[in-house]
Structure formats: C-alpha cells, structure tokens
Amino acid sequence: MREVILYMSMSLDGLVDGDREHPGTAIPESSELKQWKLDRISEAGAHLMGRVTYEQMSSYWPHSNDPYAAPMNEIPKIAFSTTLSDAEASWPVSRVARGELAAEIAAIKAEPGPDVIAWGGARFAGALAAADLIDEYRLFIQPLLLGRGQALFDQLPQSRHLNLVEAIPFSNGVVVHTYRPQHA
DSSP: OOOEEEEEEEETTSEEEOSSOOHHHHSOOOHHHHHHHHHHHTTOSEEEEEHHHHHHHHHHGGGOOSTTHHHHHHSOEEEEOSSOOOHHHHSSSEEEEOSOHHHHHHHHHHSSSSOEEEEEOHHHHHHHHHTTOOSEEEEEEESOOOSSSEETTTTOSSOOOEEEEEEEEOTTSOEEEEEEEOOO
16 A cells, blocks of 8 residues: 655744745755655655645646656646646646545555655645644755744644654755654
C-alpha cells in the first residue's frame, strides 16, 4: 500500500505562509538540498495538492526549464477541489479528486505504485493532518521567524504525537525533519 508523504517548508515558528515572506522561497536553496529533494520527488507515484497550489504550479512548471520541471510535469498530479473544472487541460497527467478527503486518499493509497507526495497548500495539508491521513512528514524548517501568518497545523482537533525518523541539516541553514505518526 502506498503512503502519503507531506513535503512542506515552514518557518522556525511553524508558519507556512504569511504577508512578510514565504518560507519556501525566503532562503536560497543550496545545491545539496535541491539534489536531495530531486532524488526523492523523482520517485513519487503522484503529486497531491489543493486547488490553489495546483493552479500556481500548473501555471509555472509546464514552461519551466528548472531541474524540478521534469518530475513535476511527468509524474501524475491529483488536485483536490470541488470547483476546479478540467485539470488535464492546464497541466498534462493531472486529474481532479472531488470526493470526501479520506475516501479519496484511501483510494489513492490502494492504487499500485510508489508513495505519493502531498505539497499543500496550508489548508489542504492541514486537512490531511487533521484527518490523520499523512504517513510521513518531511518538514523543511527554514532559518526564519515570521511572527505571524498561516500555521500548518491549526486544523488539528487534538494534539498529535510524532516520532522523529531523521533530521538533516543543509549548508543554507535549512533542516529537514522527517517524522512518522506515533500510533498507540
């Protein structure tokens, strides 16, 4: 069975978006971090994202020559939305998941193939976490304090305990924390 792996950049104070800076773009990405990410996202069975993130990425990646473009364009994308019309028209190898979140994720996990990556945005990733649908968290902690903005986990109905699997520091100050849910 496939697993859902969340990839999310966040500030040291746990914010994923704000009016000051965006944690995913505030710190220049080192070549070693970029290669680490490329090695992993190139193996994904699908990219999962909410409508807003899908619309942002679908307007950028098909025209990019960045090394991330190949895995972003070639690997299937699944946009979770009740309002998005035809995803395939704007970004090939895409489809829209319109059903209830837990049922859609269960169906995706039951499909054959490699693990899938969830990108967000904050509301989508937060909803996955709140419903306990994430098998592994890969949090890219940026050396940045925002002070205010969108918290990633503000939808949790109760606290969630995680086990640290790995913490990898990179030369640009980013530390990738990998966690798995702690189940009783």
